Amino acid sequence: MAKSTTIPASINQLGILGRRRPPPCIRTGLQTGTITSLRRFGVHALSMNYYGMRCPIADNIVRVTVNNALQSDPTLAAGLLRMHFHDCFVEGCDGSVLLDSTKDNTAEKDSPANLSLRGYEIIDDAKQQIENQCPGVVSCADILAMAARDAVFWAGGPVYDIPKGRKDGTRSKIEDTINLPAPFFNSSQLIAMFGQHGFSVQEMVVLSGAHTLGVARCSSFKNRLTKFDSTHNTDPDLDSGFAAKLSKTCTAGDNAEAPFDETRNSFDNAYFNALQKKAGVLTSDQTLFASPRTRNIVNSYAMNEAKFFFEFQQAMVKMGLLDVKEGKAGEVRSDCRKIN
Known part of the structure; x- marks a missing residue:
């Protein structure tokens, strides 16, 4: 269940940057109502410019990596968007869906609910490039959230910015995927x-x-x-x-x-x-x-x-704040497929 506290002032910088064919009603920026609707999520360390000093190139690396991948295979846009949703609805937006299974643990990605997920290689590619520039700074959870955002825009949808600073989780268990909605739900x-x-x-x-x-x-x-x-x-x-x-x-x-x-x-x-x-x-x-x-x-x-x-x-920004891990509650993985 989502925590109930107040979102910091830094999140109030949320805004729409535009889209390929922006209708007038979404050109003017994100309305205050979105911020009000997000205040029950307890995020304290996240901000729009979280990587502004330590890795300002991160956003651009993710965007270019996603654009190049989707140019080759447009179907991967759906994969990235779905992967972000499946990550956030299980243990929060912490990159747990990216972890591989080990001999002692079957991870989320090997659940029947996740076997059709695609796009892991895009996250791996972006992570490697970022690590080459800013080692140990940008989390896999943030890379996935940014990739989903960029996939939506690439496919013709709205472009929006997201707060960053999520830490990567260290738990990924197949049984937790029971928290995903089933295709037969009413x-x-x-x-x-x-x-x-x-x-x-x-x-x-x-x-x-x-x-x-x-x-x-x-x-x-x-x-x-x-x-x-x-x-x-x-x-x-x-x-x-x-x-x-x-x-x-x-x-x-x-x-x-x-x-x-x-x-x-x-x-x-x-x-x-x-x-x-x-x-x-x-x-x-x-x-x-x-x-x-x-x-x-x-x-x-x-x-x-x-x-x-x-x-x-608006809903995507809110979803991206579900039970995020901050500070010592998580880590920044050097490899998105395994914990440090």
């Missing part, structure tokens, strides 16, 4: 799980919009396509034509993939448009439109992409 379960981390219903929906990037494996949604329940062969919340399309995809097996929306590598509001058409791939996607409690939020983002972008970056 809206009530999603609201409850996100609520445990201090997120509102609106913030849960907007963060779900991260599924505007990427794909899902058939193993995570095939239960919706046949023998769904005693009265329906397919999930009644799923459009019949789209169900047939998914069924055809899944003839290739459990590892076959279906995009979350028609623009899998572009950060836009097409995900919410798909939900309106009953074309959400996962139960945890379509439930957002099926539930009266969240349907109007989906409709608002489907109608207004600028609103989605603005509220998404």
Whole structure:
């Protein structure tokens, strides 16, 4: 559960720097309401310019590394964004998802929930370059948070800055991934799980919009396509034509993939448009439109992409502060895959 204290004044420097096609309503900077919504998170050492004196080149190294990697493989944008989410929801944003398993411990990344994560090599690459310039200064947790931010912008989404100064955790256990939302969750379960981390219903929906990037494996949604329940062969919340399309995809097996929306590598509001058409791939996607409690939020983002972008970056900054480790509570790993 998120801690409850006040965010330091340094966090008040949060702001939007712009985006490729900035609508007027998000050009003017981050509103004070975001700061108010973050004050229950107890972060004291984080700041926007945390590496300003000791490693000012860190941000640029991460940005260039991410841009180069995504130029070669645009699908990795979804991987970086998902990896940051999976890191923060398990033991806080501490880079624990990056740790490899050892002979004595099975790490988070080897959980079934994380086997499809991609982009570890991008984090390793950025870390090595930073270590060459500023050894022992920049944490893997911060590199991952910066990489996710830069991936969103590269894919066409909003650009936002984040406070830095997270320390790397020393614990990574497969059993902790039970704290990740499952693809079969309904809206009530999603609201409850996100609520445990201090997120509102609106913030849960907007963060779900991260599924505007990427794909899902058939193993995570095939239960919706046949023998769904005693009265329906397919999930009644799923459009019949789209169900047939998914069924055809899944003839290739459990590892076959279906995009979350028609623009899998572009950060836009097409995900919410798909939900309106009953074309959400996962139960945890379509439930957002099926539930009266969240349907109007989906409709608002489907109608207004600028609103989605603005509220998404606010929620991402907030998520990046979940149970961060500061000072002696963590370390700065020299290798993101193992503790020092």
